[in-house]
Amino acid sequence: MSKGRFGTYGGQYIPETLMNAVIELEQAYEHYKNDEQYNRELTSLFNNYVGRPTLLYFAARLTKDLGGAKIYLKREDLNHTGSHKINNVLGQSLLAKKMGKTRIIAETGAGQHGVATATAAALMDMECEIFMGAEDTRRQALNVYKMRLLGATVHPVSSGTATLKDAVSETMREWTNRIADTHYVLGSVMGPHPFPTIVRDLQAVISKEIKEQMLEREGRLPNAVIACVGGGSNAIGAFHHFINDKSVRLIGCEAAGRGIGTFDTAATISTGKIGIFHGMKSYFCQDEYGQIAPVYSISAGLDYPGIGPEHAYLHDIGRAEYVAITDEEAVSAFEYLSRIEGIIPAIESAHAIAYVLKLAPKLDKDKIIVINVSGRGDKDCAAVARFRGEEISDE
Amino acid sequence: MSRIKEAFGRGKAFIPFLTCGDPDLETTLELCKAIEDAGADLIELGIPFSDPIAEGPVIQKASLRALSGGVTTDKIFDLVDKVRKTVRLPLLFMTYANVVFSYGTERFVKTATEIGIDGLILPDVPFEEKGDFEPICKMYGIDLISFIAPTSLERISIIAQEAAGFIYCISSLGVTGMRDKINSDIDKMIGLVRKSTTVPTAIGFGVSTPEQAAKLAEKSDGVIVGSAIVKLIEQYGRDAVPYVFNYAKKMKLAITK
Numbered sequence: 325m326s327k328g329r330f331g332t333y334g335g336q337y338i339p340e341t342l343m344n345a346v347i348e349l350e351q352a353y354e355h356y357k358n359d360e361q362y363n364r365e366l367t368s369l370f371n372n373y374v375g376r377p378t379l380l381y382f383a384a385r386l387t388k389d390l391g392g393a394k395i396y397l398k399r400e401d402l403n404h405t406g407s408h409k410i411n412n413v414l415g416q417s418l419l420a421k422k423m424g425k426t427r428i429i430a431e432t433g434a435g436q437h438g439v440a441t442a443t444a445a446a447l448m449d450m451e452c453e454i455f456m457g458a459e460d461t462r463r464q465a466l467n468v469y470k471m472r473l474l475g476a477t478v479h480p481v482s483s484g485t486a487t488l489k490d491a492v493s494e495t496m497r498e499w500t501n502r503i504a505d506t507h508y509v510l511g512s513v514m515g516p517h518p519f520p521t522i523v524r525d526l527q528a529v530i531s532k533e534i535k536e537q538m539l540e541r542e543g544r545l546p547n548a549v550i551a552c553v554g555g556g557s558n559a560i561g562a563f564h565h566f567i568n569d570k571s572v573r574l575i576g577c578e579a580a581g582r583g584i585g586t587f588d589t590a591a592t593i594s595t596g597k598i599g600i601f602h603g604m605k606s607y608f609c610q611d612e613y614g615q616i617a618p619v620y621s622i623s624a625g626l627d628y629p630g631i632g633p634e635h636a637y638l639h640d641i642g643r644a645e646y647v648a649i650t651d652e653e654a655v656s657a658f659e660y661l662s663r664i665e666g667i668i669p670a671i672e673s674a675h676a677i678a679y680v681l682k683l684a685p686k687l688d689k690d691k692i693i694v695i696n697v698s699g700r701g702d703k704d705c706a707a708v709a710r711f712r713g714e715e716i717s718d719e
Numbered sequence: 720m721s722r723i724k725e726a727f728g729r730g731k732a733f734i735p736f737l738t739c740g741d742p743d744l745e746t747t748l749e750l751c752k753a754i755e756d757a758g759a760d761l762i763e764l765g766i767p768f769s770d771p772i773a774e775g776p777v778i779q780k781a782s783l784r785a786l787s788g789g790v791t792t793d794k795i796f797d798l799v800d801k802v803r804k805t806v807r808l809p810l811l812f813m814t815y816a817n818v819v820f821s822y823g824t825e826r827f828v829k830t831a832t833e834i835g836i837d838g839l840i841l842p843d844v845p846f847e848e849k850g851d852f853e854p855i856c857k858m859y860g861i862d863l864i865s866f867i868a869p870t871s872l873e874r875i876s877i878i879a880q881e882a883a884g885f886i887y888c889i890s891s892l893g894v895t896g897m898r899d900k901i902n903s904d905i906d907k908m909i910g911l912v913r914k915s916t917t918v919p920t921a922i923g924f925g926v927s928t929p930e931q932a933a934k935l936a937e938k939s940d941g942v943i944v945g946s947a948i949v950k951l952i953e954q955y956g957r958d959a960v961p962y963v964f965n966y967a968k969k970m971k972l973a974i975t976k
């Protein structure tokens with residue numbers, strides 16, 4: 325079997341035109357991940373530009389209100405640009421720069437990964453082009469503006485369903501078009517090897533910090549770590565350093581959209597089956613002939629028909645659990661956390677919070693749960709208002 | 720010797736591509752006959768995939784047209800069964816890994832062989848991943864076609880050594896679609912292939928005019944044309960048959976000199 329496998333998942337199912345590019349990337353990564361200078365620069369960016377380490381905050385009011393396990397929030401929402409995406413983007417952009425690339429391209433759904441990539445490009449003085457579903461450019465006009473403000477070119481993608489999966493396809497197509505000076509900054513733990521590994525390693529800083537902070541605060545490991553899963557990067561980042569600690573439950577929350585019994589869902593583990601797409605073997609939402617299904621979630625960041633190959637593996641071996649959360653549950657959790665803790669979470673992260681609202685009351689008070697709050701919710705206020713039947717506008 | 724390799728024995732090969740079910744399966748059937756009559760040497764039959772990452776806009780749109788018309792893998796198998804009643808040329812399926820994998824790779828290949836398919840082209844399955852598909856293709860006696868690209872360089876010899884049927888040489892960077900100019904160093908690519916194998920080569924991606932085809936046929940054993948034909952079908956729909964026939968005839972003539 326080829327390289328970059330998690331069990332039977334992963335691999336490099338991409339056109340021949342891109343093969344030498346991913347091989348070159350793998351070699352560069354294998355070198356730089358152990359390079360002192362690279363790691364020093366990245367750590368310095370994390371500490372001085374992003375604002376790491378992020379807080380591990382004890383949510384006292386939330387804990388009291390739910391009446392069960394102690395709940396901590398890992399505050400990835402406090403990162404520069406407002407989500408965990410920047411961890412991956414800075415690592416990859418710095419690597420690309422060392423590889424001599426002068427241009428970075430990326431897909432984006434809600435625009436968080438696009439904004440993070442445009443930010444890194446501005447900081448590192450690189451050319452930047454972002455591919456975003458035409459549907460999403462309309463839904464997330466503010467993020468489109470931010471990317472342009474940061475100096476990036478934004479290409480609306482109108483092929484297919486004009487959403488995140490089409491943006492990924494189009495970015496891959498653009499990469500085959502111009503490879504020599506260009507690095508594709510993939511936004512999650514997906515795509516062909518070595519991306520799932522690179523992105524995982526860069527996001528693993530989240531669980532490294534959680535572990536240190538938890539041992540310092542509580543003198544022990546948490547009982548559960550919970551995160552939302554789109555492609556799965558914030559979740560893998562939050563799980564990674566706990567995978568060998570069998571006492572720690574790892575729970576990924578997928579977007580059920582209008583429900584896993586409907587066609588309007590993006591819950592890959594709950595409704596998908598094994599397939600090969602976007603460079604990897606993993607679970608995908610698809611029809612009986614392998615056509616990729618149009619997916620739906622209120623959360624543009626979870627609105628993807630696949631899941632990273634390492635999650636597929638963790639699911640199969642039973643090391644991590646995956647649950648599906650509906651739009652309604654996520655929106656309620658979004659509103660609830662805002663009122664009870666004064667923290668407006670990203671609608672993606674609200675999927676993880678929603679599950680904790682169900683889980684925490686069932687656990688004893690001496691148990692500890694960590695929720696990875698992957699991003700902040702400013703970007704989602706208009707969509708949530710609309711979900712509740714209210715139109716808000718700055719005009 | 721495989722029927723595909725044999726087809727290259729008759730001189731420079733002209734290999735047109737059709738998206739099955741665009742605009743409908745009946746027209747695809749007529750197009751296959753017309754293309755054979757026009758002098759084509761092999762036919763690539765595209766099984767449409769929802770997200771074809773190696774295709775440019777023309778074939779992307781054709782795939783969506785076919786899928787929204789209700790075409791499925793099983794309906795395409797039925798079509799090929801009918802095509803085979805009159806068309807004798809080697810036929811290849813061109814589709815994406817998930818279409819084959821989700822059907823059950825062995826079930827797919829077995830059925831394809833039974834209805835008279837000679838080869839399989841999967842643009843998202845590079846050399847490193849062919850282990851999922853190639854042993855089954857070999858077992859049933861059909862050729863899994865290998866690709867080489869302008870970026871392949873030192874990979875060309877290892878790919879060529881294990882190639883079967885023909886080697887699909889991607890003319891240019893990027894995806895399928897018509898191009899005014901083909902800038903890559905084709906001579907060098909083909910030269911590297913020739914050092915490793917006698918398997919024939921065919922050049923595809925971006926070929927649309929008889930002049931381009933003639934030039935590329937001088938450098939290789941055959942020419943593959945997709946988007947230019949699909950574009951005619953987009954333009955003329957069910958009435959496309961005579962237009963595609965005339966175009967195919969012109970192209971075949973251009974490479975037969």
Ligand SMILES: Cc1ncc(COP(=O)(O)O)c(C=O)c1O
Pocket residue numbers: 407408409433434435436437511512513552553554555556557558559624625626670672673698699700
């Ligand atoms: C805040 C936030 N959380 C989560 C995600 C989902 O991505 P992943 O599953 O890779 O963490 C996104 C994606 O846009 C996001 O913006």
